Amino acid sequence: MVARDVQRRHDKTSRSTTRGRRAGRSRAPAPAPKPSLPTYTGPYDPLAPDRYWGDFRTHADAQAFFIAAGGPTSDRHRLDADHDGIACEALR
Numbered sequence: 378m379v380a381r382d383v384q385r386r387h388d389k390t391s392r393s394t395t396r397g398r399r400a401g402r403s404r405a406p407a408p409a410p411k412p413s414l415p416t417y418t419g420p421y422d423p424l425a426p427d428r429y430w431g432d433f434r435t436h437a438d439a440q441a442f443f444i445a446a447g448g449p450t451s452d453r454h455r456l457d458a459d460h461d462g463i464a465c466e467a468l469r
């Protein structure tokens with residue numbers, strides 16, 4: 378009877394210790410956040426009629442709009458005349 382109680386206590390202790398170790402081991406480090414492209418939230422619709430660099434207050438706004446409108450592969454607003462992927466250099 379006493380030996381059985383000792384054995385139960387031992388089993389209980391071992392299980393909880395194992396569980397604690399497993400829980401600690403199963404936690405993978407959080408993945409690093411991926412860098413995101415600037416999101417355009419300005420007043421113009423990137424898919425609407427033509428815009429030019431003077432329509433934007435900052436280079437960041439112009440660049441985000443440029444990306445939202447398709448970026449360097451389409452450049453539908455002709456904001457990147459030298460095709461280097463950077464829109465409206467005049468605003469920098």
Ligand SMILES: [Ca+2]
Pocket residue numbers: 456457458459460461462463464465466
């Ligand atoms: Ca450019």
